[in-house]
Amino acid sequence: MVKGKKSVHSSSQKVTVIDVAKAAGVSKSTVSLVLRGSTNVKAETVSRVNEAIRALGYVYNRDAAGLRNRESNLVAIVANDLANPYLAQVIIALEGELEQQGFMPVVVNINESVERQATMVESLKEHNVAGFFMTPAPETKAEWLSALADAHPLICLMREVEGATVPVIKPDNRRGMYVATRYLIGLGHKRIAFVGGMASISDYVERREGFKDAMREAGLAVKEDDIETSSTKRHGGKIAVNRVLDRDDSITAVICFTDVVAYGVYTALRERGLTPGKDIAVVGFDDLEDSRLMSPALTTVRVRAEDIAQMATERLQQWRQNQQIPDNALVDVELVVRSSCCLVGERAGGLA
Structure with a gap:
């Protein structure tokens, strides 16, 4: 119950949304959702906020709110890990697409932290961004993501959160x-390991x-x-393959979650005295620019960052223009064969 709060504020002291939020024990953004009549707030919370509004005598100025809620040309890109070189390629391509459409991209790095993700999004919402692009952090809740999409156009990149009503642009x-x-x-490998990546991401x-x-x-x-x-860093790939080979040295090929893992x-x-591409075949995923320069050049699955950026920008515009959630999209992939794979019979020492 919120009682006696009105007397705290004199007639010359204006009650704010922040005051209401504190009295109701909710966030400022939740109060804003209630004031706008959003259906994504629990009935119990709506009742508590309205009780605080009555007790404090808060007056909602819809004209002023309309001015505050007027969208800017800012578009937020919430990056899960800017140290990921493939994500960096996607963001560079996305920035180019957005600038062509007259938007100003703002990039924030959440470093795979769901807590930092929530904090950054709350701050960005205060700037009335025109939309969000996001690669959700592990453990992101579907309810939180859907609530954000109810208030702002939101496109997820590369990852999806099960149960969230949010369009996703991702590779196949x-x-x-x-x-x-x-x-x-087809090269004769029967003992193949799969290494790298976190089970909590789609x-x-x-x-x-x-x-x-x-x-x-x-x-x-x-x-x-x-x-x-393992983690998606180089060190994660090193640890993961060592664990696999320590358990079973009959492995003849390793397929990796990403090029960085590879x-x-x-x-x-090499530290085990083995030669990639001769003793053990290796395949990556992403086709980073450095992969063709590796020794041996890495066989990998190519996903064009430009295709992801273009599809994502198109869907953001569709959402803004039609006021309807657009469809998901799968980006085509292509196997790029280089010299990191060997026929089983060509392994060093002629082992089969």
Whole structure:
């Protein structure tokens, strides 16, 4: 109950949304949603906010609110990890697309933290951004994401959150990893490991399932120990492949969650006295610019960052113009064959 609050404010002291939020025990943005009549606020919370409004004598100035809520030309890009080189490529392409449409992109880095993600989004909302692009942090709740999309156009990039009513632009992860695994099988590999990535993110799950699809179709067993999660950094790839090979040295090929993970795999193999592309085949995912310069040049699944940026920008504009949530989109993928894969019979020492 909110009682006796009105007397705290003299007639010359204006009651603000912040005062209402404190009295009701909610955030400022929740009070704003209630004032705008949003249906994404629980009835109990609406009642508590309205009680605080009555007790404090708050007056909602709709004309002033209309001016405050007028959209700017800012578009927020909420990046899960700016140290990820592929995400950096996507953001560069997205910035170009947005600038052509007359928008000013603002990039924030949440470093895979769901808490920082919430804090940054709350700050960005105060600037009346025209929309959000976001690669959601692990453990992002569907309810939180849907509530944000109710107030602002929101496009998710590369990752989706199950149950959230938000459009997603992502690579055809499952097909990409299926095609890459089939290629290794075609070279005679039967013992293939899948390394890198976190089980809490959707793109990992999709790529892992593509790997399993190809192995199952070929009648090849996938042991639990053949799959090893890790961070998506180089060091994560190094740790993951070492764990796999320590458990089973019959592995002849390693398929990696990303190119960056594959770079770590290269390091680990060399430290074990093995040569990537000769002793063990290696495949990545993304086709970063550095991948063709690796020694050996990395076979990988190409996903054009420009395609993701273009589709994402188109859907943001559709949402703004039609006031309707646009459809999801899958970006085509392509296997790029280089010299990091070997026929099983060509392995050093002639091992089969």
